[in-house]
Amino acid sequence: MPRILVVEDNEWSRDILARRLARRGYQVLVAADGRRGMLLAQSQRPDLILMDMSLPEIDGWEATRRLKADPETRAIPIVALTAHAMASDRKKAMDAGCDDYHTKPVDFERLMRALKSLLAARNASAPTANIVATSLDRTPAALLGDPPC
Numbered sequence: 001m002p003r004i005l006v007v008e009d010n011e012w013s014r015d016i017l018a019r020r021l022a023r024r025g026y027q028v029l030v031a032a033d034g035r036r037g038m039l040l041a042q043s044q045r046p047d048l049i050l051m052d053m054s055l056p057e058i059d060g061w062e063a064t065r066r067l068k069a070d071p072e073t074r075a076i077p078i079v080a081l082t083a084h085a086m087a088s089d090r091k092k093a094m095d096a097g098c099d100d101y102h103t104k105p106v107d108f109e110r111l112m113r114a115l116k117s118l119l120a121a122r123n124a125s126a127p128t129a130n131i132v133a134t135s136l137d138r139t140p141a142a143l144l145g146d147p148p149c
Helices: 011-023 034-044 060-069 087-096 108-130
Strands: 003-007 027-031 048-052 078-082 100-103
Touching (some): 003 034, 011 027, 034 048, 060 078, 078 108
Parallel strands (some): 003 027
């Protein structure tokens, strides 16, 4: 079951999104500010993050930049959710590292299509995450979790 982190300061919006995602079979983590969202992303490694851009503590722009700069969290897709609907806002979100951008009020069915696409793309590249290559000793790469021969 994919885990989605919803980082949204508006309690009503956060609750609605979390409930709708849970009904669709997702495990949902929630955070009410950018600092808590970053901490949850780093400790829980969700499969995807829905990030409001106007957040207290650390705004969504900065939280996204920091998560994408961190090798441990950079592969997690981040979808910007914002009331800012200008083309320059979309560019700003993408420049910060967001993988997609949706304006509020959110078109939930459109958002679901985007989430499924981003999760499928992430899962398609996941098998290579289990391969550990050795560098200098010329020993073949080993799969994590395989017992020694």
